[in-house]
Structures are given as C-alpha cells and as structure tokens.
Amino acid sequence: MWGLRYRFGTLQQSLFAYYSAVFIVFSLIVAGLLYVFLASDIRHRSEEQQRQLGVSIVSNLDQEVVKMNNFSMNIVYSNLVKEHFSHYLAPAEESEQTLTSDPALYKDTTTLIDVILAIISSSNTAKQANIYDVNGKMLGAGAFNGQLSVDLTQRPWYKETWERSGWRVIQLLQGGALPMPTGQGKSDQPYISLTRVYKDGNYVSQGVVEILQDAGTLFQHLNDLQASNENLRIYVMDEQNTRLYPLSPDGDNSQAVHFDDVDLIQNLSFPPDAMQEITDPLNHSKQMMTYMTSQETGWTVVVMQSKQSLFASLNRMAVMFIGATLATLMLILVLSYLISKRVTLPLHRLQRIIQKTGENDLVSGQDSAHLFKLEHPGSIREMDELNDTFIRLNQQLVQSFQDRLAMKSQETEARLLALQSQMNPHFLYNNITNISIMAEEGMNEQIVAFCGHIASMLRYISTPGKNGVPLSQELDYCERYLECMKIRFEDDLHYEFHIPEEMQHIQVPMLMVQPLLENAMKYGLGDTPPWKLNITGDMDAVQQTWQIHVEDNGPGMEPEALAKIMHYIEQSQEWERMPDLEINGMGLKNIWVRLKLWYGPAARMQITNKPSGGVQITIGGSIGKEHD
Numbered sequence: 001m002w003g004l005r006y007r008f009g010t011l012q013q014s015l016f017a018y019y020s021a022v023f024i025v026f027s028l029i030v031a032g033l034l035y036v037f038l039a040s041d042i043r044h045r046s047e048e049q050q051r052q053l054g055v056s057i058v059s060n061l062d063q064e065v066v067k068m069n070n071f072s073m074n075i076v077y078s079n080l081v082k083e084h085f086s087h088y089l090a091p092a093e094e095s096e097q098t099l100t101s102d103p104a105l106y107k108d109t110t111t112l113i114d115v116i117l118a119i120i121s122s123s124n125t126a127k128q129a130n131i132y133d134v135n136g137k138m139l140g141a142g143a144f145n146g147q148l149s150v151d152l153t154q155r156p157w158y159k160e161t162w163e164r165s166g167w168r169v170i171q172l173l174q175g176g177a178l179p180m181p182t183g184q185g186k187s188d189q190p191y192i193s194l195t196r197v198y199k200d201g202n203y204v205s206q207g208v209v210e211i212l213q214d215a216g217t218l219f220q221h222l223n224d225l226q227a228s229n230e231n232l233r234i235y236v237m238d239e240q241n242t243r244l245y246p247l248s249p250d251g252d253n254s255q256a257v258h259f260d261d262v263d264l265i266q267n268l269s270f271p272p273d274a275m276q277e278i279t280d281p282l283n284h285s286k287q288m289m290t291y292m293t294s295q296e297t298g299w300t301v302v303v304m305q306s307k308q309s310l311f312a313s314l315n316r317m318a319v320m321f322i323g324a325t326l327a328t329l330m331l332i333l334v335l336s337y338l339i340s341k342r343v344t345l346p347l348h349r350l351q352r353i354i355q356k357t358g359e360n361d362l363v364s365g366q367d368s369a370h371l372f373k374l375e376h377p378g379s380i381r382e383m384d385e386l387n388d389t390f391i392r393l394n395q396q397l398v399q400s401f402q403d404r405l406a407m408k409s410q411e412t413e414a415r416l417l418a419l420q421s422q423m424n425p426h427f428l429y430n431n432i433t434n435i436s437i438m439a440e441e442g443m444n445e446q447i448v449a450f451c452g453h454i455a456s457m458l459r460y461i462s463t464p465g466k467n468g469v470p471l472s473q474e475l476d477y478c479e480r481y482l483e484c485m486k487i488r489f490e491d492d493l494h495y496e497f498h499i500p501e502e503m504q505h506i507q508v509p510m511l512m513v514q515p516l517l518e519n520a521m522k523y524g525l526g527d528t529p530p531w532k533l534n535i536t537g538d539m540d541a542v543q544q545t546w547q548i549h550v551e552d553n554g555p556g557m558e559p560e561a562l563a564k565i566m567h568y569i570e571q572s573q574e575w576e577r578m579p580d581l582e583i584n585g586m587g588l589k590n591i592w593v594r595l596k597l598w599y600g601p602a603a604r605m606q607i608t609n610k611p612s613g614g615v616q617i618t619i620g621g622s623i624g625k626e627h628d
Contacts, residue, residue, distance in 0.1 A: 009348065010239060010344075011344050013556070015336075015339070015344065016336050016337055016340040016341035019335075019336035019339055019340060019463050020332060020333055020336040023332040023335070023336060024310055024329060024332055027325075027328055027329065027582065028325075028396060029501070031321070031325050031374060031614075032306075035318075035321055038317060038321075039317075039318075042311070042317065042553050043311070043314065046288075046310050046313075047275040047290070047313060049275075050275055050288065050290045050303055050305060050310065051275070051290055051292075053225075053303055054273075054290050054291070054292050054301055054303045055292065057221070057222060057225070057234065057291055057301050057303070058294045058299075058301050058571040059363050060221045060222075061218070061219075061236070061294065061297065061299060061301070062294055062296040062297060064213070064218050064474075065170065065194070065296060065297050067125045067191075068125060068126055068192070068194045068211045068213055068297065069168055069194060069380045070125075070128055071119060071120075071129065072168065072194055072195075072196055072209050072211045073127045074119065074480065075116070075129065075131065075198075075209050075211075076196065076198050076209055078115075080111065080112055080115060080341070092107065095283060109139060109147065111512060112139065112141070113139070113141040113145050113146075116129045116141035116142070117142065118143050120141070120142055124217070125211075125213070126142065126211045126212055127142055127143055127191065127211045127212050127213055127214045127217070128140060128141070128142035128143050128191075128210075128211075128212040129141050129142055129209070129210070129212070130209075130210040131198070131204065131207060131208075131209055131210075132150070132152055132207045132208040132209075132210065133203070133207040134152070134206070134207055135152075136149050136150050136151055136152045137149055138150050140367055142212070143406050145249075146316045152197040152208070156171060156193075157169050157171050157173075157193055157195045157210075158208075159607075161196065161197060161208055162197060162205070162208075163197045164196075164197070165197055166196055166197050166199060166379060167195065167196065168194055168195070168196045169193075169194070169195045170192065170193065170194050170238065171189045171192075171193045171195075171236075171238075172191075172192060172193070172215065172242065172244050173192075173193045173212070174189075174190055174191075174192055175189065188212065189215075189216075190216075190247055191212045191213065191214060191215055192212070192213045192214075192215050192218050192244075192627060193211070193212055194210070194211040194213075195208055195209065195210045195211075196208070196209055199336045199628060206514060209237075213487075213490050215244075216247075217255075219236070219244075219245050219246075219247070220458055222234050222236070222245055222246075229305075230302070230311075231305055231306040231310075232303070232305050232306075232307035233287075233303075233305070233307075234246070234298055234301070235301070235304070236300070236301055236302075237298075237299065237300045237302070238298065238299055238300075238542055239298040239299070241300075244299065251377070257282060258350070270289070270291070272291055272292050272293060273290065274290065275288050275290045275291050276290070276291065277289075277307065279411060280304075285306065286303050286306070286307040286308070286332070287304045287305065287306060287307060288304070288306075288307050288310050288311075289303070289304045289418040290302075290303050290304065291303070293418065295513050334454045342410075343508060349489070363475060367404070381545050386404070393521075399425060399578040401544045417561070430518060431454055431457075431484070433486070434450070434488060435447060435450060435451070435454075437488070438450065438487075438488060443487075443488075446487040446488070446584070449483075449487055450487050450488070453480045453481075453483055453484045453487075454484065456480055457477055457481065459475075460473065460476075460477045460510075461510065461622075462511075468507040468508055468509050468510065468598070469506060469507065469508065469509075469510050470504065470505055470506070471499070471503055471504055471505070471506045471507075471508050471537075472504040472505070473512065474508055474510065474512060474513050474514070475497065475504075475535075477498060477511075477514055478497075478514045478517055478535070481514050481517060481518070482495050482533070486519055489529070489531070491530070491532075492529035492531060493529075494530055494531070494533070495532070495533040495535070496533075496534050496535065496537070497535045498537070499536070499537040499548075500533070500537060500538065500539060501538050503538075503539050503546055504541060506539075506546055506623055507599050508598075508621075509594050509595070512591060512595070512619065513535070513548060513550070513619075514628075515588075515590065515591055516588075516591065516617050516619070517533065517550060519588060520533060520550060520552040520554070520617075521533075522555075523554075523557075524552035524554040524557075524614065524615050525552060525553075531552070531553065531554070532552065532553045533550070533552055534549075534550075534551040534552075535548065535550055535553070535563070536548070536549045536551075537549070539623070543623070544622055544623045545604075545620060545621065545622055545623065546620055546621065546623060547604065547618055547619070547620035547624075548618070548619055548620065549612070549616055549617070549618045550616070550617045551615070551616045551617075552615055553612050553613060553614045554613070554615065554617050555607040555613065555614075556610070556613060556614055557607065557615050557626075559609075562607060564608060565588055565589070567604055568592070569592055572592065572593070576597065588605075588607075588617075591605070591619065594604050595619060595621060597623035598621065599622055602621050602622035603621050604618070604619065604620040604621065605617075605618070605619050605620075606618040
C-alpha cells in the first residue's frame, strides 16, 4: 500500500499508470490470442505440408513398384513365355539344348528377349528381367541378354518367393549378387528385386520371374527432394524394418535396423500420419517427424525435417509479432502519457510557474498577475478559479518577499561597514603604540619611513570597501604593514609571500589578511628571535574556492584558547544575528564574522598548532561573493 502511494505521488502518474495498465493488459490478451491462433495455423499447415510430402513420396514409390509388378505379370501371363517354358525350360527336359545347336530355340529366345527389351526401353520399367526354371536355367533380358545356369537355391529371394507361391517378393540386392558375366554395371550397385513364382494352367510351379530395377533410379525422386532441401531427411524401410533408403555408401544395408534414427522410430510408439517432435540421437537437434506405411508395398516412409527450418516462417512471424507488440506497447505508453498529461496539464503548468517564481521571479518584483497567468488556459473551470485565487494570494507574497529582501540586504551591508569601521580604529590604536615605542628608543629615521607606510595604509583603509577589494591590494597593504614591523625589529623579523598569480584578481573583504599578521606579531612570536612569517595561497578552479595560510614559528596557541575560538566558529553556524564585538582583542572573531557575512556557507577558517611549533591559520571562501 505504501509502495503504491509513493509510486503514484502525482495525479498524472496515477492516471498514466492506470491507463497504461488497462491498455497493456487488453493488448497483451488480444496479441496472445492472435499469436496462438496464427501459430496453430502455421503449425497445422507445416504438419499438413510434411504429411503431403510423405504421401507424394509413397505415391511415387508405389508407382515405380506397380510398374515393376505389372511388368512381371505381363511376363507371367505372356503366351510367348508359356511356350518357351513348355518347350525349352521344362523340368522334364532330359537333354540340354543350346542356342547354337537348336535354331528354333535360338529364334524363340531372341524373340522373347526382344519383347522384354522393348517393354524395358519403352517405359524404363526395369534394368533387368530374368526368367528361371526349377532346374536353375535362366533367360535374361536387359543389362544382360542370354541364358545361364545358376544355383537357384542360392538366390537371396529363393526361399521367401517359393513360400509365397505366386505373390510378389520385393528385396534390396547388391550388384555383386546379380548374374552379369559380361561385366556390365558396377559390382556394388544396389538393385530392387521383385520376384514371383510362375505357374502353368494347372497351377503347378514352373519357375520364377525376377524384375530388377536400379535402386538409384527407383529412389531418384527422393534424391531430388533431399538435394533441394538440405534440412530434409527421408528413410524407407521394408516390412522387415530393413532400410532401403538412403543407400549405404559401402553398399551394406544389412545393419540398417541399428541406424540411430530408424532405431528411434522403432522404439517410440508414434501414430502414423501425425507429425511428432523428436530429438535426433546423432546431433541432439530438434526434428519434426512424420511416417506412413504404403498399402501397396508395405514400406514405411519416414520424413524428417529440422524443426528450425520447418517452422522458419513461424519464427519469422514470432520476431515480427514481438516487434509489432513492442511497438504497440510503446504507442500505448505514449497515448497514455498524452491522455494523462492532457488531464493534468493545467495543474502541471501552474506548478511549474510556482516553482519558477519561487526561485527567480519573486526577486525581480514582476507583477503576480503576469507571473501566474497560464499561457493556455485549460477547459476545466475549477483550475481557472484556482489560478485566479493563487494570483491574488501571491500579490501579497511578492510584496512581502521584496520588503524582507531589501531589509536583509541593508542589514548585511550595515554589518560589514560596522565591522570594517571597528577595524580602522583598531589599526590606529596598535600603530600609534608602535610609534611611541620607537620614539622612546630614538629611531627617528625609522619613524619617518614608518609614518610613510602608515600614510599609504591609511589611504587604503579609508577607501570605501563595500564591494571588497582585489586580493593584490590587500596583500600590498599587508606587505607595508610587515615593512613597518621590519623597521621596528630589523633582522629579527623574516617574512615571505607565496601567492599564485591567478589569485591576485579575487575580490575579498578589506582588512581580511592583515589582522592575521598582526595577531601573529602580537601572540604568535616567541621571546627568542628570529621570528618568521610565511604567507601562502592556493586556489581550486574546479570547486571555485580559494585559501590563504598564515604560519609563524612561535610557541603556538594554548589548547584552551584554541578550543575556545574553534568552538566560537562552530557555534556561528547557528547564528541568527551578528554578535556584539569590541575593538580590544577582536582580531580573529572579527575576521570570521566578516567571512560569514561575505561568503555565507562557503566561508572557511581553521586554526591548528603545527607539530614543529607555531600556528597555522587558514581562511578561505568561494571565488564569487555569496551574500548578494
């Protein structure tokens, strides 16, 4: 509760906070709902895009396999093949025939090969078509054209093909396992094999038809998709979870079931046709995965895309949405500020006028009606009435302030003149005493020089010093005084001035430094000469202050007297009026009072006993005069 009160200390702050809170909460709710809707829509479209990609891949693979399957069925139901099987590949054949020994076999074989090649070349359905009988005789057309005798039981598909008795069997075979004695093709090139048992009209198994297609050709569409999108990964697995795609560089796909991504798919119970987020075991990146199973082939197609790339549009939208939201919030803050300022503008203007008047305008004595009149009156009648009432009230305030200011200025000037007038007879009293002593000692020539210095000094102190004098004149006066003392004490007195040149122009009160020297001559010097005085000065250009130090080599001040004068200086901070002072013995107190009247809080006076003996008195103030 107290925190809210402190924060909303003004009407404008309260209105600004309330308006901003309401508008911001409303805007954030609308922005949040809009973002959730748009994000959901983009995610749904991305999911549908990935699903459609998977569907297109499945459809493309199904088409390729269907072409191979139709090719095999055409061969199975071909009359030409039936005749070839019955005459030349029959299992009851006792003598082996060759193409060179039997012209009819040669003609029938070449005709069959030509037919198969025509089908292959017209549609690029397969790379190779092979027809086997149960004895291992093979007739091939495609990359290899001719007859071979093979061990049918060693073919990878043999057992499953005979077990399925006429249903197709699809497997991935390596090039090294193909019957290519001519050396055509690469030995490590993989092929997709489609096989089925061929039966006669009595449903008796006669042999096997094998259709081979280059795996690179079958999966060309998948290669093109991945080449166009580096963040896309596609996997194809058969019904035994053997990886068919991508093809292993070394041609060994037998360990595909242990591939990290595929293994992850097998172990997780993800529903098909639905996009799921997974962590890639290879690089621990976030991936979006969709998989589906072909009804035609039983193959499982897995589509993976980087989450960052798939939802790139969502990320861009999020950045734009954040930017738009921040811009909207800034606009709301500006509007809230303008609205609250509009409501509180008359009060704020009146407050600024009052603050300004309290610092400067009351001193100048300008008319109150002019000072407090609003330049642009508000539309609130109560504010206009408050302004008029305050104008009338401050007419009396301005007059009272001016009267009190004039009285205070006159009082300060009267105090300075009174103190300076006290210093003049004090100076005469001390120097007449010195001349009397010198006359008793017969120092006539010295008295003449002494009187010359006194005449110059009297001219100085008789000059009106209402606004002070340059420090250079005050120092000249001090030097004449010390010359007078030098005439009296001769070589027993030594003094030095070390005042920076830049301090010479500073305005200081008249008779500010000389009384310190006179005080040192009277109380600070010991009984045994020589007596030494050192006058130094320094100025702080940053703080705009100056200081003068007067040091002697005397016995120092009594602790009780030092404590008394420092207590007097400390008590002066609470003075309400100048204390009554007498001519006799007034030196240090008089100087401090005039410093206070002249410089105010900037006045400084410090008296310390030096460890080596003697007293150091420091006075100082600001470079500018304060009491005006």
